[in-house]
Amino acid sequence: MLPMKSHTTLQVADKVARQIADPGALGPVTPEEAELLTKLDMSRLPRHVAVIMDGNGRWAQRRHLPRAAGHRSGTQTARTTIETCARLKIEALTLYAFSVENWRRPKTEIDFLMQLLREYLRREMPLIQRNDIRMRFLGRSHELPQAVQQDMREAVEKTSRNGGMVLCLALNYGGRAELVDAANAILAERLEQGLRAPLTEEEVSARLYTAGLPDPDLLIRSSGEMRVSNFLLWQIAYAEIFVTETLWPDFNRARLLESFVEFQKRERRYGGIRAGEAGSEMPARVAGQ
Numbered sequence: 001m002l003p004m005k006s007h008t009t010l011q012v013a014d015k016v017a018r019q020i021a022d023p024g025a026l027g028p029v030t031p032e033e034a035e036l037l038t039k040l041d042m043s044r045l046p047r048h049v050a051v052i053m054d055g056n057g058r059w060a061q062r063r064h065l066p067r068a069a070g071h072r073s074g075t076q077t078a079r080t081t082i083e084t085c086a087r088l089k090i091e092a093l094t095l096y097a098f099s100v101e102n103w104r105r106p107k108t109e110i111d112f113l114m115q116l117l118r119e120y121l122r123r124e125m126p127l128i129q130r131n132d133i134r135m136r137f138l139g140r141s142h143e144l145p146q147a148v149q150q151d152m153r154e155a156v157e158k159t160s161r162n163g164g165m166v167l168c169l170a171l172n173y174g175g176r177a178e179l180v181d182a183a184n185a186i187l188a189e190r191l192e193q194g195l196r197a198p199l200t201e202e203e204v205s206a207r208l209y210t211a212g213l214p215d216p217d218l219l220i221r222s223s224g225e226m227r228v229s230n231f232l233l234w235q236i237a238y239a240e241i242f243v244t245e246t247l248w249p250d251f252n253r254a255r256l257l258e259s260f261v262e263f264q265k266r267e268r269r270y271g272g273i274r275a276g277e278a279g280s281e282m283p284a285r286v287a288g289q
């Protein structure tokens with residue numbers, strides 16, 4: 001398999017357009033964070049980071065606390081992650097806050113999560129504005145409670161003129177549902193226009209909830225499970241996956257920086273071979289051509 005042209009093109013564009021962060025923007029750092037920062041190349045940070053925030057329940061259980069306490073503590077970690085990524089000029093951060101499968105949880109836990117989300121959007125708005133963050137929501141939002149939908153609309157509206165990092169909260173999100181929604185949207189368009197043209201990858205990408213964003217370069221999953229759990233199935237095709245045993249409420253800034261250091265050690269080949277191994281030989285074919 002050979003590298004895809006779209007990725008090569010993206011990487012070149014990336015080098016030209018990208019803003020490089022000043023590590024000083026993080027403010028005071030711990031000795032561990034300072035050490036990790038010395039290992040980081042600020043010009044090669046991931047453009048889009050996606051996170052499966054897992055382990056809130058286990059964190060609470062280990063402390064003999066109700067699960068709700070784990071979720072509440074998880075919102076603090078979300079805050080640190082959001083602010084750190086924004087200050088490091090990451091282009092997009094996507095947090096998996098509620099999946100289509102999460103409706104299987106007890107009603108009291110779901111009600112608590114919805115309440116927590118509403119509280120979160122209100123409380124964190126100053127931090128979001130201060131950091132010039134634009135908000136987006138990924139998922140079947142029309143199935144969420146009306147009050148939550150209203151808060152989501154307001155958050156999108158209030159931040160729509162910001163020019164910094166795009167923060168996507170995946171809420172009532174499922175990767176398969178997203179692909180079905182995209183396929184149905186294209187189908188409806190085809191029927192309306194009487195078109196019979198075959199689908200292209202670009203068309204599908206443009207109909208996903210993440211349309212216009214770069215695909216995630218790094219997928220982080222806390223609490224050790226080796227699963228992708230129906231998250232961004234299309235978009236993570238070439239993402240580097242970082243799984244840590246750390247439970248989400250304990251995933252602090254040092255752990256986030258550590259995931260970036262690990263990301264920069266990976267060699268991304270997009271299906272090609274190591275740089276230099278092909279000598280002067282040209283690719284036999286480029287995908288999509």
Ligand code: FPP
Pocket residue numbers: 053054055056057058059071072074075078095096097098102113116117120169
């Ligand atoms: C998984 O923990 C986490 C979730 C179901 C998502 C909820 C996330 C938060 C409340 C933190 C961030 C919130 C916002 C609004 C950005 P789990 O309950 O599955 O943990 P377990 O596997 O240990 O039971």
